[in-house]
Amino acid sequence: MGPGPANVRRAADGCGPGAAALGLGPRMNLLRSGTLAAAALLCWGCSRERPAPAGPFRMTVQLDWVAEPEHGGIYQALAKGYFSEAGLDVNVIQGGPNAFVMQKLATGKADIGQADSTNTLLAISQGLPLIQVAAVFQNDPSVLMLHADNPVRRFEDLDGKTIMARPEWAFLPYLRAKYHIHFNIIPQNFAVGNFIADPNFIQQGFYTAEPYYIVKGGAKYPKFLFAWDAGFDAYTVLVANRPWAERHPSQLRAFLAAYIRGWKDYLEGDPAPAHALMKRLNPNDTDGFLAFSRKMVIGEKLAIGRHAANDAMTGRITRERFALQIRQLEDLGILPKGRLKVDDVMTTRYLP
Numbered sequence: 001m002g003p004g005p006a007n008v009r010r011a012a013d014g015c016g017p018g019a020a021a022l023g024l025g026p027r028m029n030l031l032r033s034g035t036l037a038a039a040a041l042l043c044w045g046c047s048r049e050r051p052a053p054a055g056p057f058r059m060t061v062q063l064d065w066v067a068e069p070e071h072g073g074i075y076q077a078l079a080k081g082y083f084s085e086a087g088l089d090v091n092v093i094q095g096g097p098n099a100f101v102m103q104k105l106a107t108g109k110a111d112i113g114q115a116d117s118t119n120t121l122l123a124i125s126q127g128l129p130l131i132q133v134a135a136v137f138q139n140d141p142s143v144l145m146l147h148a149d150n151p152v153r154r155f156e157d158l159d160g161k162t163i164m165a166r167p168e169w170a171f172l173p174y175l176r177a178k179y180h181i182h183f184n185i186i187p188q189n190f191a192v193g194n195f196i197a198d199p200n201f202i203q204q205g206f207y208t209a210e211p212y213y214i215v216k217g218g219a220k221y222p223k224f225l226f227a228w229d230a231g232f233d234a235y236t237v238l239v240a241n242r243p244w245a246e247r248h249p250s251q252l253r254a255f256l257a258a259y260i261r262g263w264k265d266y267l268e269g270d271p272a273p274a275h276a277l278m279k280r281l282n283p284n285d286t287d288g289f290l291a292f293s294r295k296m297v298i299g300e301k302l303a304i305g306r307h308a309a310n311d312a313m314t315g316r317i318t319r320e321r322f323a324l325q326i327r328q329l330e331d332l333g334i335l336p337k338g339r340l341k342v343d344d345v346m347t348t349r350y351l352p
Contacts, residue, residue: 055089056084056087056088056089057087057088057089057248057251058088058089058090058091059088059089059090059091059111059112059248059251059255060090060091060092060093060109060110060111060112061074061090061091061092061093061110061111061112061113061114062093062095062099062101062104062105062109062110062112062113062114063092063093063094063095063099063101063113063114064095064099064101064113064114064115065094065095065096065099066094066095066096066281066282066284067094067277067278067281067282067285068209068278068282068285068289068290068293069208069266069271069278069290069293069294069297070136070137070141070206070208070209070236070293070297071092071114071136071278072262072263072266072267072271072274072294072297073136073259073260073262073263073264073266073303073315074090074092074259074262075092075262075266075273075274075277075278076262076263076265076266076271076273076274077090077258077259077261077262078090078092078262078274078277079273079274079276079277080262080265080273082258082259082261082262082265083255083258085258086254086255086257086258087251087254088251088254088255088258090255093110094281094282095114097188097190101113101114101115101239102115102119102120102123102128102130102239105128105130105239105240105241106123106128106129106130106241108241108244110241111240111241111244112133112238112239112240112241112252112255113238113239113240114136114236114237114238114239115236115237115239116140116142116170116234116235116236116237117132117140117234117235117236117237117317117321117322117325118170118171118174118232118234118325118329119168119169119170120132120237120239120345121170121322121325121326121329121335121340121345122170122329122334122335124340124344124345125335125336125339125340129241129242129243130239130240130241130242131239131240131242131245131345131346131347132235132237132238132239132240132317132322132345132346132347133237133238133239133240133245133252133256133317133346133347133350133351134237134238134256134259134260134315134316134317134350134351135235135236135237135238135303135313135314135315135316135317136235136236136237136238136303137235137236137297137302137303138235138301138302138303138304138305138306138308138313138316139228139233139234139235139300139302139305139306140227140233140234140235140236141206141207141208141236141296141300141302142169142171142204142205142206142227142234143204143205143206143207143224143225143226143227144158144163144165144202144203144204144205144224144225144227145195145202145203145204145205145207145210145211145214145222145223145224146201146202146222146223146224146225147195147199147200147201147219147220147222147223148220148221148222148223149199150199150200150202150223152202152225154225155175155178155179155181155225155229155230156179156181158175158179158181158183158202158225159179159181159182159183160181160182160183161183161184161202162183162184162185162186162202163183163184163185163186163202163203163204164185164186164187164188164189164194164195164201164202164203164204165185165187165188165203165204166187166188166204167185167187167188169204170232170234170329170334171227171230171232171234172185173332173334174230174232174328174329174332174334175230177332177333177334178230178231178332179230188203188204192205192210192213192214192217193217195210195214195219195222196214196217196218196219207224207226207296207300208293208296208297208300208302209289209293209296210222212288212289212292212293213289228306231328232328233321234325235317235321236302237317238256238259240252240350245350249349249350252350253350253351253352256315256350256351256352257352259315260314260315260352262274263303263314263315264311264314266294267294267297267298267303267311268311271290271294275287275290278290315351316348316351317346317348317351318348319342319346319348322342322345322346323342326340326341326342326345
């Protein structure tokens with residue numbers, strides 16, 4: 001989530017396939033008089049005369065942040081026409097500090113969104129109609145950033161400290177519960193000016209993005225406390241409105257196939273199409289930043305898995321990882337025991 005100066009971490013008729021998603025009512029009921037056969041014949045004749053208009057299926061994707069390499073799969077698929085080839089018209093909305101991805105998905109303002117898996121899991125536990133359908137990153141790159149000479153070395157050393165972070169980040173109560181420590185939180189401002197100015201500052205960030213701006217601002221390359229070293233190994237995920245996904249399984253499956261194709265092409269091929277589109281949408285993106293962030297994603301194997309030997313897991317999620325996340329949150333008292341089962345929070349049925 002690069003903190004550039006202006007960044008803001010941004011149908012048919014009733015019988016048509018998009019009618020329910022658009023909230024349109026069903027076609028007027030057939031006249032109750034007459035036999036079922038006559039009614040069926042009437043409906044058949046109507047469909048012959050007024051076929052549903054052909055055209056791409058429209059869907060809306062809400063990102064968690066402005067266009068950056070963490071969204072490379074989506075923007076490469078857009079730029080190279082992979083979504084169009086799949087019969088989809090994909091409207092991508094940039095996010096920002098107030099992206100409200102979960103709320104927009106739950107209320108139908110977006111069909112698919114990007115988020116981290118643990119916060120999504122907790123949102124589902126609160127009754128939001130969401131389902132996690134694919135991985136963006138096998139390992140979420142959210143970290144705590146510290147200056148290189150900061151005496152904090154371990155998570156236990158955070159006791160009594162002040163941290164700038166998103167107050168809703170599920171890792172924070174996890175840290176308190178696991179290590180029996182207390183720390184103060186000041187809300188994330190999505191900039192690195194305070195970090196650069198204060199050698200004792202501790203801040204949440206994406207280690208694939210913020211370090212570029214920290215060094216550009218004159219500070220040394222920071223060190224990190226990685227959430228996965230505390231046993232908190234979340235995905236960055238694609239999340240869908242669950243009723244929407246159930247109504248449109250083939251379209252969601254086509255989207256994910258095109259997305260995974262875009263991710264692999266962006267990371268293994270020429271990223272220029274996605275980068276050109278990102279720069280047009282997010283003027284704060286520079287060639288230098290885009291190259292740095294993409295290199296970090298590739299070098300750290302975030303999309304394929306930090307310990308992976310190949311790209312077979314790109315886009316994939318597993319029941320075992322989610323079972324572990326649920327069990328960890330239950331054991332620490334963050335999630336009531338028995339409230340969620342794996343099938344409540346994720347599915348692989350839409351993956352190609």
